[in-house]
Amino acid sequence: MTLHSVILVAGILFITGFLGVLLRRNTLIVLMSVELMLNAVNLAFVGFSRYNNTMDGAVFVFFIITVAAAEVAVGLAILVALFRRRQTVMLDTINQLKD
C-alpha cells in the first residue's frame, strides 16, 4: 500500500461523508456521515504518520476518536430530546428557526 492509495481511500470516505451530510434527510444518518468524515481524517492521519515516520499523527487519532465520541453522545442526546418534542428526526422538518 502506498501513501497515495491510503489518501485516496481517505478522500473517498471524506467525500462520501460529505455527500451524506449534503443529501440524507435522516438526522441520524447525517450524524453518522459526520463521523465518517472524521474517520476519513483518522485514516489519513495514520497514513501520513506511517509514511512520514512520525508518531504524532497516530496519537492525534486517539484525540479525534474521543472527541467524535463525545460529539456523538451530545448529538444523540439532543436528537432524543428533540424527537420527544417533535416526534420526528427528519432534517427537513427541523426548520422552526428561520428568516
Add this chain to the structure above:
Amino acid sequence: MNLEVFKVFAESNIWSALWVEIALVLLALGLLVLELVLPANAKRTIPSVAIAGQIILLVLASIQLIQMPDDCSGMYFSQMILQTPQSAIMRIFFLLGGIFVSYLGTVYLARRELPKMEFFHIVLVVTAAFMILVQSHHFVVFFVALETLTIGFYVLVAYCRTSSASLEAGLKFLILGGFSSAMLLFGIVLLYGVAGNPLLPGYSTDSMNFSNLATFITQNPTNPLVLGGAVLVLVGMAFKIGVVPFQIWVPDVYQGAPTPVTAFLAVCSKAAGFIVIINLLNGPFLGLSDVFIPLLAVVAGLTILFGNIAPLSQRNVKRVMGLSGVAHAGYLLAGVVAILCGSAIAHGAIIFYLFTYLLGSFAVFAVMAHVSQKEDEIQEIDHYENFAKHNPFLALALVCGLGSLAGIPPLAGFIGKLILFIAIFKAGLYTLLGIAILGVVISIYYYFGWIREAFFHIYAIGERGTTDDREQLVDVLKPTPMHALAIGVLVTGILVLGFYQGGLIDRLFYML
C-alpha cells in the same frame, strides 16, 4: 527517541503557567462537588460561588498582567503552549466574558425550571478551553481545546431541553459544527502530511507545531496540498467566526440558544476565533499572505455588507444581534487583513475592539435577558415598546450598549472603530474602509430603530400631540441589586473606555 528527549520534554511542562485554566477547571469540578454535598436549600449559592471564583481569578490574573514585563513570551509543554502578552490579555477577556455569562445565566435561569449548576460548570470549562485555544501552538492542543469548547457549546445551545427551539438550534449547531470540524481536521491532516514529507524542503518531524509549519510553508507556498490544507483550516475557522458565506447558520442558532449562551457565542467564541485566525495567519500561514489577503479582503467586505443589510427588516432582536455580530466579524476581519498588510497597530486595534464589543454586547444581552419571556427565542423589537418609561435603568444600558456597538461617540465602541479604521487606512485598504464606513452608516438604522422603539413612543412634548401612555407589552424582570451592579459595571466600562483609554491602550499596544 531516547529518554533524554522525554526528559527535555518533561522539563518544559511547567504547570504553573496554566494556573488560571487549571483553577477554572478545579472551580468547575468544585461546583459538581458542591452540588453533591450541599443541602437543597443552599444550592442557590452555587452560581454565586462560580461568579465569585471567577472574579477572584480575574483580579489575580489582572495583577499578573499588570506586573508582567513587556517581553514575557514563553513556550511550554514541548512547544505546544505559547504564552504571549496577548494570551495574558485574552485571559482577562475570557474571564470577563465568563463572569458576565454567568451573571446572565442567573437572570435566565431565575425564570426557568432547568438544572442550574451544570450551566455554570460548562461555562467555566468552556472559558478555560478558550484560554487554552488562544495559547495553543500545536494543532493537537488547538484541536482538543477547540473541540472542548465546541462540544460545551453544543450542550449550552441546547441547554433548554424543554424548548424545541433551543434543541433545534443545538442540533443545527452540532451538525454544522461537526461538519466544519471535519473540514478543519482534513485541512490539518493535509498540512501535517505535506509538512512532514521528508522529500520536501523545510520538512519537520513535528509538523503540527506552528513554528515548524511556518518554516515549511514559507518554503513551499505554492504546494497544492499546502493551499488545500490551509484553505480547509481557514474554512473551519470561518465557520466559528461566521464570515461570508459561513455566516448563514448564525441567526438561527443565536435565536434558538438561551440568551446567555447567545452572548457567549457572540462575544467569546468570536473573539477566540479571531485570535486563532490571527495566530494562524500571522504564524503558520504567513507564507500564504499573498493568497489570503485578497481573499480575506473580499470576504470581509461581503461580511460587513451582509451583516449590516440583512438585519434591516428583522424584527427578532436575537437575530438582529446575530446578524450585527456578523457585521462586527466583518470589521474585525478587515483588521486581520490590515495586520497581514503590515499595519503596526491593527493587532492591538482588534483586541481593543474585542473589548469594546464585549462591553457593548453584554450590556445589550443583559437587557435582553431581563426582557426575555418564557419563549426565549421570541424576542421581538415590539417587546421594547415603552421600555424606557418603565425601566429607565435598563433602557440606559440598552442605549449605551447599542450606541457602543454602533460606534457612536463618546462610547467605547467608537474608539474601537476609530483605531481599527485608522489601522485599516494605514494598511492601504481604502475600498475596505469605504465599505466599513458604509456598513456603519447602514447599521445606524437598525440599532437606532431599536432605541427608537424603546424611547420614542413615550413622552410626547406638551407643545403638540398627546402623551402616549401605553403600558408595556411584556413583563420585564426587575434587576436585583447584584444584577444592577453588573449592568452598572458594563455601562461604566462603556462610558469610561469612551473617554479614557489609558491603561488598556498601554497594555495592548506596547506589549503586543
Add this chain to the structure above:
Amino acid sequence: MDAYYSSFIYLAVFVPLITGLMLLPMNTSAVNTTRSIALVGFVVPCIVSIWFAFGFYTSSASGEVYQALSSVDLGLEGLLGISLRFGLNGVSMPMFLLAGIVGLASGLYAIATAAHRLNLYLALLLIMLSGLMGTFASTDIFFFYFFHELALIPTFIMIGIWGGQGRRTAAMEMAVYLTLGAMISLVGLIMLYAQAPAIKTFNLIELKKYFQATGGATVLADNTFAMLLFGFGILVSLWPFHSWAPRGYAAAPSSAAMLHAGVLKKFGLYGLIQIAAPLLPIAGSQWIEVLIWLALGNIVVIGFITMAQRDLKLMVGYSSVMHMGYIFLGIATLSVAGMGGAILLMFAHGLSAALMFMLSTSVYRRTHSYDLNEMGGLGQQAPLLAGFFIAATMANIGLPGFANFWGEFTIFIALWNQYPWVVVPAATGVIISAVYGLRAVANIFFGEVSQSLKDYSKEHPITDIRLGERVPAIILLVALLAVGLYPKWMGDKLESALLKDYAKPQAVAPANVHVN
C-alpha cells in the same frame, strides 16, 4: 497663564456635561431643582464664552494666535497622537461665543417649556451644549469630531421623543444621513492624520505647521479635501445633500432645533475654514469650482423652494439651508476676507436661525398652526411677538444693523474679486430671502384676523410673548446687534487668526479656474 485660562474652557465644556448627567436620575416631580441645576449648566458656558470674547482675548502681538492652550492625554497620545487639547483662536472664538449664547438662550427657553420628563429633556440639551463647547474649543481634530458627535446624538433622541409630526421618520432619516456625513468627514480627518506620518498627531496646530511647511499637491491631498468637503457638506446641508434638514427641523422640538440649526450645523463650515482649507490649500482650489456650483444651488434653488413653502417651520428650515450657500461661497474664496465674512455670517446665522426657530414655535403656541395661508392678524393680539419676529426676519434677510449683513456683504465683496459672475446669482438671494421672509411676516401678523385664528382664539385666548420666551429672544437679538452695529471687535480677532492661515499669495490658485 494658559493653564489658568484653559481651566475656564474645561469649566465651559464639562459643567454642562456634569449637570446634564446629574439631571438624568432626577425625580421627574422635582421640577424646581431640575430647573436650577440646568440653569447652572446653561449659564456657566455662556459667561465663560463672553468673558473670553471680551475680557481675555485680544489679538496677540506675539503672533501666536492660539490662546488658553492645554492638553491632557487620555490614553491615545502615544499610540495615535490624540489628546484632549483645548485652545481658542480668532476663528474659534466667535463660534465658542455663539455656542455659549445660543446654548443659554435655548436652555432658558427649554427651562420655561412644559415638556414631559423635563429632566431628561434638559439633560440631553446640556450634553449637546457640552459637545458644542468642546467642538469649538478643541485644537485636536479628533476631539473636534468627538465632541460634535457627542452633541449630535442627543439631537436625534430629542427629535424622536419630543418632536412634532413625522418625528420618527425624521429622526431616523437625520440619524442615518448625518452619520454618513460624519463618517465621511472622519475618514477625511484620518486621511489628514495619515498624511503627516512624521509628526503622527491629531494636534491641529502641529498639523498646520507641518502642512504649511510641506505643502501637499498630491492625489491623496485632493481626495482628502473631497472627503472633508462632502462629509462636512452633508452635515451642513450643502445642496443637494440637504433633504434631511428641513424635515428634521420641522419635526424637532424648538430648543434642539435652535442648538442644531444655530450652532451644531456650523461644525462642518468651521471644519472647512479651520482645518480643510488651511491645511490643503492647493487641493482646496481644485474643488472650488464644484463648491461654487453647489453653493449656488443652495442659494438659488433652495431659495426658490423656500418661497414655495406654506408651512412656517419648513420655511424656516429651508431658509436655514439656503443661507449656508453664502457661507460656502465665502469659503470658496479661500481668502481672508471671504473666510472672515463666512465666520461672521456663521455667527450671525447661528443667532438668527435660533431666533427664527424659537419664535416660530412661539407662533405655533398661539395659533396652533404652521400653515402660513391660514394665519393672519396675529400682530393685533401679540404685538411684541410680532416685533421680535420682524426683527428676526430682518436679521435673517441681512438687514444692516444685524450681524448677518456684515457677513453677507463681506462675502459678496470678497467673492467679486475672484468670481464676479458668481456674485450676480448669489446676490439674488437677498431678494429671494426678502420675498419669503416678508411674506411670512405679512401672512402671520399683518392683515385681518383669519378665520381659523378667530375660531382657535375663542377657546384659547391669545397672550403676548411671555417672559420665558422674551428673555432668550432678547439675548439673541442683543448678540446680533452687538456684532451688527460694531463688527470691528470681532473682525479684528478674526483677521489676526485668518491672516496666519490665508495670508499666502493667491498664486496658489491655478489660473484655469473659470466659473461663469
Add this chain to the structure above:
Amino acid sequence: MDWTKVFLSILLLPLVAALVNMLFLRRNGTTAALVSITAAFFSMVLAMIALFKCTERYSVSFPWLSLGDFQASMGIYYNPMTATMLFVVTFVGFLIHVFSVGYMSDDPAKGRFFTGLSIFMFSMLGIVLADNLIMMFVFWELVGFSSYMLIAHYWNTEEARSACKKAFIMNRIGDFGMLLGIAWTYWHYKTVNLQALEVFSSQPGFVIHGGIALLLICGFIGKSAQFPLHTWLPDAMAGPTPVSALIHAATMVAAGIYFLCRIFCILDAQTLEVIVWLGSGMVVYAGICAFAQTDIKKILAYSTLSQLGYMAAAVGLGFPGLALFHTTTHAFFKALLFLGSGSVIHACHHEQDIFKMGGLFKKMPLTTALFAIGTIALCGVMFTSGYFSKDAIIEVAYFKNTPVFILLILGAFLTAGYMGRLFYVAFLGSPKSQNSEHAHESGFFMLVSLVVLAGMSLIGGYTQGWAPFARQLVSGELDTVHHQIVSLQAEGLFSVLGILPWAIGFAIALLFYGIGAKKDALQNHLPSVYSFVNQKLWFDEIYGFYVRNVQQRFADILNFCDVVLVGGLLVRGTAGLVGVVGMMARSLHVGNIHIYVYWFLAGLIIYWSFAMGYF
C-alpha cells in the same frame, strides 16, 4: 467747534430717541412723541448751526471692519450737498414730527409710530452724512426698513399688509444692483470713499466704468421709485400721512437723487443718458396716471413720482446741483401738500376719496389756503419756490436735449392739470359726504407745521437767502444756465413758458372737471381713456402675473422636484433599495440545514478556487 461731535450728535440723537422709545415707552405714546420731537429738534438746531458755521468741506472716518482685503469704515463727508440735505431732512423731519403729534393723537400705537420716525431720521441722516458707499448702503437698507415699518403701521389692514412687503422687496431689487455696483466699485476703483472717488475722477487719465455706474443707479431706481420699480410708491400711501409726507415725498425717495449727486463723478455719459430718459419718461407717465386717481394721497404720490422725474432729468443732464435744488424745494411744498392732505384726511375722519370731500374751504379755510400755496409751488407758479427750481431744469433741457425739454414742459402742464383737479374737487364746491360735512379745522400742532412749510414753499427758491456754503451747490449751475439761456436769446421764450403750462393746466382742469364735481369727468365722458390711464400701463398686473404664475410656479416646481427627486427618490429611494436588499438577504435564512450545507460547499469551493488563483 468739534464738528465730528456735532455731526455725530445730529446722527445719533434720533437713534437714542428710538432706543428709549422702543425699550421704555412702548405704551406711553405721548412721552414717546416728546422724546422723538426733542431729538429731532436738537438735530435740526445742530444741522442749522453746521449749515451756517461749518463753511469748509469736512470729513472724518472710523474703521469699522477689516478682514484682509476688505476694509469697511464709517465716516462723515460734509460738503454743500450734505449741508443742504441735512437742513432739509432735519427741518422737514422736525415739522412732520410736530404735525404727527396732532395727527396721531388718537392712535393707540403712537409709541411704535414715533420709534419708527426716529429710526427713519437716524437712517436718513446716515445716508446724508455717509462718506463711503458701504456706509451709504447700510443706511440705504435701514431707511428701507423704517419705511417698511411705517407703511405697516396700520398693520391690520390688507393694503398695509401688501404695500409694506411690496415696498421693501422693490427696494431690495434696486439694492441688489447697487450691492453689485458697490462690490465692483470696491475692486475696480480700489476705494468706495466718496471723497477719494471725487479726487480720482478729477485726475487725468481716469476712465469711468459704465457698467459700475449702471449697477449703482439701480439703487436710485428702487429708492426713488423710478421705472420699472415705481409701483411701490403709490401703494406705500397705505401708511399714515405724516409718513407719506416725510418718507415717500420729502426725504427718502429724494435720497435716490442725493445718491446720484454724491456719485456723480463716476457716472458716465451713457448712464446719464439712461437717467435722463428714465426721469423725463416718469415725469409724463406719472403725470398722466395721476389723473385716474381719486385717493388724494395717491394723486400726490404720482405727483411725487413725476417730480422725482424732474430731479432725475436734472442729474442726467449734468446738473446735480439743480436736482438737489429741486429736491429741496420739493421737500418743502410736497411735505406741505401731504401734511395738508393729512389735515384734510384727519378732519374728514380718514376719508381719502376726493370725490367724497368738497367744500372744505369753508370748514377749514386755513388748511385750504396753505394747500393752495403748496399747489402753486408745485405747479411752478411764478415766484414760488417750485418756479425757480423747476424752470431751471426745463431751461437746461432746452439747450441740452430737445425731446426731454418737450416732455418736461408736458409734465409741467400735466402737473397743473391734476393738481387743479384735486383742488377744485376736494376743496371747492359743496360737501359730498357725511365725513366732509363734519370736517373741522385742524389743531395747533398740525397747523403750525403747515404754516412754516408754506412759508418755506414760497421763499425757499430764493437762493440768495441760502447759507453761503449751501449756495455753492446751486449758484454755479444757475449761473451757467442763465448764461446759456442768455446766449441763446431764449429769455423771452422762458418768460412765456414760465406761465403757459400751469395756466393752461389749471384752466383745462377747471373747464373739464368744474368746481366741486361729484363724479370724475374723465370717467364719465371718456371711459376708455380713463380706464387706460387707470391701468397705469399694466405694471401691477404684469408684476402680479410674474409673481403668481411664473415665480411661484417655478418655486412650486422646484419644490416638487426637491421633495420627489432629491428627498424622495435619491435619499429615501436609496434607503428603500437597501431595505429591499435587506429583505432578500433576510429571506436567505430558510432554516433548512441542507441548504446551509450547500452554502458551506459553495464557500469551500469559492475559497479554494480563490486560493488556487482561479479568480
